[in-house]
Amino acid sequence: MSSRSPVATDPAQVFDDLAAVAARIRDRLNAEITESAEDLPDGADGAAAPAGEISRFAREERDRVLAAGARGLEKLAEGREDEIDEDEYFGVEAIVLLEGRPALLVQGQDFATPTDDWAVLDGHRAPIRESIARVGRVEVTGHPSLDWVGTAFLVGPEVVMTNRHVAAEFTRSDGNSGWVFRPGMTARVDTTEELPLAGTAPGDGSFEYEVTGVLGIHREADMALLRVAPTARGGGSLPTPLAVAAEAPADLPGRPVYVIGYPAWDGRRNEPESMRRIFMDIYNVKRLQPGTATELIADELTMKHDCSTLGGNSGSPVFDLNDHRVLGLHYGGRYRSGNFAVPLWAMVEDTLPGLSEVNWV
Template sequence: MPNGPRSVSPVATGAERIFDDLREVAARVRAELEAEIAESALELPADAAPAAEISRFARDERARVLEAGVSGLEKLAAHREDELDGDETFGVEAIVLLEGRPAILVQRQDFAPQHDEWAVLEPQRPAIRESLLRVGRVEVTGHPSLDWIGTAFLVGPRTVMTNRHVAAEFSRFEDERWALEFGMSARVDPAEELPAEGGPPGPSVPYEITDVIGIHPDVDMALLRVEPASGDGLPTPLAVAADAPASLPGRPVYVIGYPAWDGRRNEPESMRRIFMDVYNVKRLQPGTATEFTPGGLVMKHDCSTLGGNSGSPVFDLADHRVLGLHFGGRYRTGNFAVPLWELVEDPLLEKAEVNWV
């Protein structure tokens, strides 16, 4: 990739690699702004969203960012990347995040109709909804400073997978095994969504975490035993990829999780302006797998994740198998996941009865 502003995309993939036609995207965003139907103009009731979400200042700021991004895209299309100023560079990044690599709100285990770059999600909607039902927020009681920690997902009959650094917040290693910390409890709630306008919150049937099956010694992974909090039982587990896809780099994928505000990990003002302070709720985050070295234990992807995505599944959009366990990333650098098919014979995952497919 050439040197210059294009090399600093927050999703580690330049706009020219995400969008087929930069001029077409610029024209579309400009038309939406002129018609006042940009995403920033959609209001939510005051009792369902932070004040920043519905303030006129926030909408105007969003419009200014996107207008600068349109100018930046037009310069990129004309191969004038060296002329981009700071506002245009950030505006291009905002358009990448909002259109090329969006973080789509989930409401009542569904998501708004998608057009343009991500219209490909529409025929996959039924399968994605099934995935959404099996991913939840890890919540804790008795922790000295946190009430929720990350994301987890069903991978076995009574098993959820998350990150080691998530489980470590409510677990301890004692007598040669991991166990839940004294005085603390934890659960996985598949809801925790931003309420839809005019409607009640979606139903919530959390899973109680009853035991630590194990913490992986080599990768950032924990496997936890769960039980339903009601008599309804647990959904069937997600299908976990037992083999690698035929071609990984450039493969469409999606992440489901709970992006959280984290100014230590992400560029604070940029993230606040793009996400408009709507954090900690369930989102669908499409993107592509970008890199994997055969035999390695790290795959990279460019979905727009934030701190609370720790423990999120990375799904193959083609067959909806879980390819990876997201464990980290950094703004303007990229995102990382454990390639699960590399652990198909791992004794800990065998003990957890992972649903390999």
């Protein structure tokens, strides 16, 4: 099957039993209770209110796409790939993204119970929550067009790691091998920025770190290290840093991993309207994104993975699900190709200022 999805993953590599996944999708669709038009709130003229119509249409579109995907999976399971039409291809990709490579919302520094294929995450809930608490959104003031620019994570007692291209949005070279803030700009790392739980207020800033300086920005790897301190509202001390892998893991291809970050709407990926409806246009908030490591390209200092990331994930950590060490620094993806990260164990002996402060384990 030719993949068009952002993760570029063959369904047979994602799911152990394609027919079983198709049956599960069909059972779920059959179990849903579809609201009738009489159940929707009425407008002044007796017609269904626009909000109710939008909700109903979004649900119907989602169900239509998933039903087509179930048909496509059944044909794949029966060796009838040549019979799959465009709607079924798209539906299979949607199922891969929703079931096989989901982007789970983080709320209250926790995540919802995952689907059957990622039920293993429940057994790792405590360490994953520890990981979640040490990843934040890089927010800026004084930028001409952006409120936030990517993701960062705590790797040392007062050090966060992110991408060079993220840091470049609010810093510049001082001409003497150093980096300084751009005039009129400041930055902070907010470790919440979640979709609020029903009945709760947005974060109050108590989980923010102020970026106080630049330790180092790598010339080749897309990496930056920033000095941070608790904000006045946050107070107290920073949590213990994440453990960063000091050696290569065994058997990297196929190794289960997860990314934590802030996927943003990214028009470069040209997502179809129906895909936007599947994800309900919820972007810019914290998510847990499981997947697998797929390849190491040592001469390009790149580890590939297939987690479902978008633009705002720049600077996200890629965790080993087995021991929760940070294996990689996510720096980008290519539609229909996969996602890329700096393999951090390859940086242990690097001379970049600040790397000696990283919690190598």
